[in-house]
Amino acid sequence: MSDPHYSRLPEREDKRSFLQKVAEFIHPAPESADELIETLAEAEDNQVIGTESRVMLERVIRMAYMSAGEIMVAAPRIDLVNIDAPVEEILHQVISTAHSRFPVYQGERENIIGILMAKDFLKLQRSPTHNIRALVRPALFVPESKGLNELLRDFRANRNHLAIVIDEFGRVAGLVTIEDVLEEIVGEIEDEFDIPEDEGDIFALGDNSYRVAGDASIDHVSEEFGITLQLSDAEEHFDTIGGLIAHEIGHMPKRGEQFHLGGLEFTVLHTKGGAVRWFKVVRDSSSDSLVKN
Structure with a gap:
């Protein structure tokens, strides 16, 4: 009679937490911050932690030695x-x-x-x-x-x-x-609307509309669209299109709000810190004055 066939036992699930794995890896404990950072690099090499985790842990360690x-x-x-x-x-x-x-x-x-x-x-x-x-x-x-x-x-x-x-x-x-x-x-906290200054502040989109930064200069917007943008109060002066529109309507624009100015329709796409970061702009020949929708 042949020997009985024994199937391979399933591998036990590793139920250790991430911190337990790191603690076991670095035992005995490093004696300095530099040693701990070196140990984290070894942990990454041994696939105990990922690159992003290692970088973040290093920053936490270094931050402990930084001041305001x-x-x-x-x-x-x-x-x-x-x-x-x-x-x-x-x-x-x-x-x-x-x-x-x-x-x-x-x-x-x-x-x-x-x-x-x-x-x-x-x-x-x-x-x-x-x-x-x-x-x-x-x-x-x-x-x-x-x-x-x-x-x-x-x-x-x-x-x-x-x-x-x-x-x-x-x-x-x-x-x-x-x-x-x-x-x-x-690391630096950015969002999907953060674009380096040297990449511009007015972008043509595929549906004949434009994305315009709230801090784009009024002169630049006027030149780009071939129009003249004027304040209702001649004594006031603003440098940016976002500042001009917010002043004219009397409050900070909210996402989705629309305004007509100088033959253009401005739709608020994104706000941050109480100011408009981006508008969607289309030409609107039916209106050349500011009107709140």
Whole structure:
């Protein structure tokens, strides 16, 4: 009688978590950050982790040794709002800069008294009285030496998205956002509408329409379409097509809204930070004045 045939037992499913696999691979533990990074590279070579995981873990490790002062936007480049400026001037700044949050100062730029959110300010435009001070929220101040790990923890705990960085003499050194911190981990955060500036701001599409950037200059749009775009108020001046349209209609355009201006129909494709990033534009010979649909 022949020997019985034994079938091969099925391989056991590996139920270890990703962190367990890494922990087992790096045992005994590395004694420095550099050794840990080298070990992660070995883990990638041995297919314990993927390339993206290795890169992200390396960034997390390196971030632990970085401070707010290393990634901040320097003070001279910060767009500040003067609490005593006319409402129209603040509105123009909110529209043209397209930020969602603004540090607010009184008197000197060093005297920051809080943070103004663009969405709060734009809602105020519907009110007959303008009490901007009531909208200013407390600002988070941190030293240049503040570790990014601690800063991220503060952002999450206090639900802040922006912090004012102070130097050793108590002066404003810069500004750092939660996005700045997260980009140290995941890399630059972009979306499908992010296009390098040198690639242009007006694109012809296949259906005889165009995609036009909200920050495209009015002169460029006028030249491209062979038209003249004029404000209803001759005393006002705007450089971008997004700023011009937002001013004319009296509020920040929303996705899907349509407007007619200078024989063109503008449809809002994408907004970001309270400002229009992209319009879809078609020629509309039936209208040469601004009309809200």
